[in-house]
Amino acid sequence: MSVHGKTALVTGAGSTRGIGRATAHTLAAAGWDIAILDLDEASAKEAAHEIVERHGVQAVGLGCDVTDEASVDNALAVLGESLPPVGALVNNAGITSPTPFVEVTGEEWDRIFAVNVRGAFNVTRRIAPGMAERGFGRIVFLASVSAERGGGVFGGVAYSAAKAAQLGFTRALARELGPDGVTVNAVAPGLIDTDITGGALEGERKAALVAGIPVGRNGTVHDVADLITYLCREESGYITGVTYDVNGGSHIH
Ligand code: NAD
Secondary structure, eight states, X not given: OOOTTOEEEEETOOSTTSHHHHHHHXXXXXXXXXXXXXXXXXXXXXXXXHHHHHHOSOEEEEEOOTTOHHHXXXXXXXXXXXXXXXXXXXXXXXXXXXXXXXXXXHHHHHHHHIIIIIHHHHHHHHHHHHHHHHTOEEEEEEOOHHHHHTSOSSOOHHHHHHHHHHHHHHHHHHHHHGGGTEEEEEEEEOSBOSSTTTTOSXXXXXXXXXXXXXXXXXXXXXXXXXXXXXXXXXGGTTOOSOEEEESTTSSOO
């Protein structure tokens, strides 16, 4: 089966070394046209340009704050005019924070939830009806091993709670959209080498974390991108409501 003539929308795919950017590439290599929404407009456009050059598919990158409904509306209106309908949505935009619970403020808590949960809601709420109407859709959430094992990697309680919220979101939405041909799954990466920690996880702390990973290394963005692209295939239509671990065995349950 072919994904030709379908768009995969990846949020937060601007980040050069990020999971979203790598996923946009693997989806494009599989034949999807690509839409990228990122807070950083320049990186979103640069990513789209790179994808067109490397894979010969259509790609559009736009600046968009997923926490802001008007910003999402504007971006989706532009996409609607320039690309085929969205067949796959990867809710990848996310932020983390290591702040200990006894120090976290309400503002920081809200910000973590705004991007990871409300941001995913803002985009999914607008994309899902069209998918259901067309009878096909693939939605993937970027959760985290932190949601399953109670932090212990980098993110604190706010991050772990927001990522756990995504798991409930995934499961309930899978139940609701299943009859319409739309699957909804989550991937839960362990420690992946990207810039999300802003360089705050290096040296001894990182070495100690890697020592606890059975496969003996941290993950690469490719490890995660391949899994997401697999879940977005047309042939993956009987997989829904699932959380896929991609953590090198750092959390086995
Ligand atoms: P990253 O920081 O490299 O990329 C995140 C991207 O999201 C950036 O391009 C950023 O500009 C964008 N973004 C942030 N806020 C946004 C907003 N309000 N609107 C639109 N875009 C916004 O991060 P990454 O490591 O590639 O992480 C991607 C996803 O995977 C995140 O949801 C993260 O929580 C999750 N994750 C990462 C790891 C890891 O170890 N790196 C582990 C588990 C889960």
